[in-house]
Amino acid sequence: MNHLHHVIPTLRDIMRPTTAIDSTTPVKEVMELFQREQNLLTLPVNDCGRYLGAINRKSLFFEHLGRPFAVDLYGRKPIRVLLSENQLTIEPGLDINSSLVRLLEVDPGLAMDSFPVVDGDNCQGIVAVSDLMMNISQNQSRLLETLQLLSARITEEVDRASKIQRDLLPPSEFAAGDISISAGVITSSEIGGDFYDHFILGDGRLGLVVADVSGHGVQAGMVTTAAKASLHSLIGKGVTTPAELLYGMNNAILATARQTLLMTCLIVIIDPANDRMVLANAGHNFPYVIHRRGGEPDMIQDVAGYPLGFEANCSYPELDCPFNPGDTLCLYSDGIVECTGPEGEEFGYGRMEGVLAKAGDYSPSELREFLRRSAELFTGSDSFEDDVTILVAARAPRS
Numbered sequence: 001m002n003h004l005h006h007v008i009p010t011l012r013d014i015m016r017p018t019t020a021i022d023s024t025t026p027v028k029e030v031m032e033l034f035q036r037e038q039n040l041l042t043l044p045v046n047d048c049g050r051y052l053g054a055i056n057r058k059s060l061f062f063e064h065l066g067r068p069f070a071v072d073l074y075g076r077k078p079i080r081v082l083l084s085e086n087q088l089t090i091e092p093g094l095d096i097n098s099s100l101v102r103l104l105e106v107d108p109g110l111a112m113d114s115f116p117v118v119d120g121d122n123c124q125g126i127v128a129v130s131d132l133m134m135n136i137s138q139n140q141s142r143l144l145e146t147l148q149l150l151s152a153r154i155t156e157e158v159d160r161a162s163k164i165q166r167d168l169l170p171p172s173e174f175a176a177g178d179i180s181i182s183a184g185v186i187t188s189s190e191i192g193g194d195f196y197d198h199f200i201l202g203d204g205r206l207g208l209v210v211a212d213v214s215g216h217g218v219q220a221g222m223v224t225t226a227a228k229a230s231l232h233s234l235i236g237k238g239v240t241t242p243a244e245l246l247y248g249m250n251n252a253i254l255a256t257a258r259q260t261l262l263m264t265c266l267i268v269i270i271d272p273a274n275d276r277m278v279l280a281n282a283g284h285n286f287p288y289v290i291h292r293r294g295g296e297p298d299m300i301q302d303v304a305g306y307p308l309g310f311e312a313n314c315s316y317p318e319l320d321c322p323f324n325p326g327d328t329l330c331l332y333s334d335g336i337v338e339c340t341g342p343e344g345e346e347f348g349y350g351r352m353e354g355v356l357a358k359a360g361d362y363s364p365s366e367l368r369e370f371l372r373r374s375a376e377l378f379t380g381s382d383s384f385e386d387d388v389t390i391l392v393a394a395r396a397p398r399s
Contacts, residue, residue, distance in 0.1 A: 011099055014135050015117045015125030022328055023052050023080035030055060030079050031065065041114035044123035045079055046118050051123045053083035054116045084339040089118040090127075096153070104239050105128070107122060134178075152211040170198055172301075176206050177272055178325060182364035183391035184373070186335075186384060193220035193263075194333050194387035197227060198293040201240050210284065210331040210391050211265040214307075218250050219261060226256040227263060227308070242280035246308065246316040250282065253309040262307040266331055270323055272395065277323040280316040283307035285334050290359040292326040292397070297356040326397035328359040335386035336371065364392035 023045050034040055034057050042056045065071055075084065088106045090099050100304065103115065117124045129180070174181040183196045193213030200206055204310045211227060213220040221318035234245055245267050253263055262286035270277045279300065286301040303319035323329065323341060332352075339347045355371045362370060368390045376382050 008097060008139060009119045009135055010093050010095050011090055011127055012124070013132050014096065014261050015020065015127045015196075016131070017069060018042075018044060020046040020051070021079065023047040023083075024078045026076055027065075027079055027082060028071070028075040030060065031071075031075075034060065040182060041128055042116060042126045044116050045083060045124075046375045047080070050121040051116075051118055051369075052080065054089075054123070054126075055079055055082060056114065058110075058113055059084070078378045080276055088112070088115045090115060092117045092124045096132060096139060098128075099139075100132060100136060103132070105226070109371050110158040110285075111145050136396070169195060174198055176200055177290040178396040179203070179206055179270065179272060179393055180364050180396070181208070181393045182368045183390065184372075184389070185238075186388040194335070194389040195222060195224045196331070196389050197228060197231065198391075198392050199232075199235060201235075201269070204271075205240070206270045206393075207235075207240075208268040208329070208331060208391060208393060209265065209268070210333060210389055211263050211308075212333040212387065214262045214264075214283065219257070223253060223257050223261050223263060224253055227265070227279070227381070240269070241318065242269055242278055243318045245317075245318045246280050246282050246305070247314065250314050251312060254312055257309050259309060262309045264307045264333075268329065268331065270393070272323075275322055275324045276320060277329070278302065278318050278320050281305060282314075282316060284311075284334060285337065287320050287332075288328075288356055289321070289323065290356060291322075291324065292329040292360075295331075295360070297353045323395065325395045328364070328392065328394040330356055330359075330367075331373075331389075331391040331393075332371075333387060333389040335388035336375055336390060338363045339384050339388070341378050342380055348374050351378065359392075359394070364394045367394075368392045 019042055030043065040057065042054050045052045045053050064074065069375070088103065089137065090102055094102070103127065112129060114126050114128045116126055169185065172182060172184050181198055183198070185194050185196065187194070195211050197209040198207060209231065211224065213223045213313065219305065227249055230249050231245060234248040239245055239248060246265060249265065265282040266287060268277055268279040282303045283306055286299045288297040288299055290297050300321065303317050305316040305323040306314050337347055337349055337352055352371070352372065355374050358370070359367055371390055
């Protein structure tokens with residue numbers, strides 16, 4: 001990051017060196033000095049070696065000596081008689097942006113062409129207002145270049161994190177025995193807070209997971225990564241029930257997010273040998289099951305618990321229910337039911353159930369695509385305000 005570090009110049013960096021004159025110097029000599037040195041804008045004036053004030057070319061010739069007989073009146077007098085009270089002085093360590101603010105407070109119209117830089121009793125130099133403005137412009141240009149470099153780096157890092165998150169997802173199309181699965185996530189930002197998973201257990205059972213973090217961005221991505229890592233760590237240790245998996249994931253998320261983010265999660269374990277499925281729900285949207293071809297969608301809402309990351313050592317009840325050949329299961333996140341149309345109305349559960357009622361006419365991938373397209377047509381957009389996850393699992397009918 002060193003090459004992206006941006007340093008704002010101070011007045012010490014841009015001031016012009018100058019030599020002070022004594023306060024007893026006659027006005028006429030000061031006039032002659034300004035006439036010889038055409039680039040000289042302001043002269044500091046010292047009294048016994050200490051800074052007393054400054055005389056400016058513009059004020060000398062136009063304010064003091066521009067009147068009739070002024071040269072005759074002031075020519076032999078010491079320059080200190082023409083010094084103005086309460087002159088602007090700025091310390092050398094002040095940055096150029098803050099110096100402009102100070103200057104504008106005293107001279108809003110920027111009539112002043114220069115001012116002295118004073119440290120204690122010593123004048124360090126003179127800053128021309130034109131130099132100040134030029135350096136501010138150059139500094140802003142360098143700052144813009146730095147911001148563009150930083151933006152490119154952040155974009156690169158976010159893209160990399162987004163790719164890592166996508167790579168953590170299992171294949172969207174999967175089959176195990178007589179069960180076909182189609183799943184997908186549509187993220188509303190570069191790094192989403194939704195994820196899905198599926199896994200096969202040693203005894204032929206199939207596990208399905210859908211989860212949704214309360215938020216987006218890098219922190220949400222970290223929580224989803226921690227959740228997936230803890231899930232597979234638990235499975236590797238022989239934990240295979242939905243309730244036990246949620247229990248372990250909950251404590252992992254608490255350690256990661258420290259209650260700053262919550263995650264809803266639904267885990268289903270399908271046992272095709274016994275035509276059953278067991279599920280546990282940590283605050284997630286209730287799933288739908290469609291029993292056999294032509295059946296109506298049935299929302300499974302008899303089991304629920306706190307979201308993950310809400311409270312340590314939470315227990316999660318389980319529900320055992322039939323899942324027969326010909327049945328279809330749909331897991332999803334709230335982004336699909338809460339997406340809104342042009343009039344502000346939500347897609348809602350009624351429309352979703354209307355789509356799921358056609359489950360018997362479609363394969364899992366076709367049904368997932370039909371549900372996504374229905375939501376897009378409803379909203380009038382191919383993007384969503386929240387992440388959308390859909391997972392459809394269907395058992396083939398017995399021949």
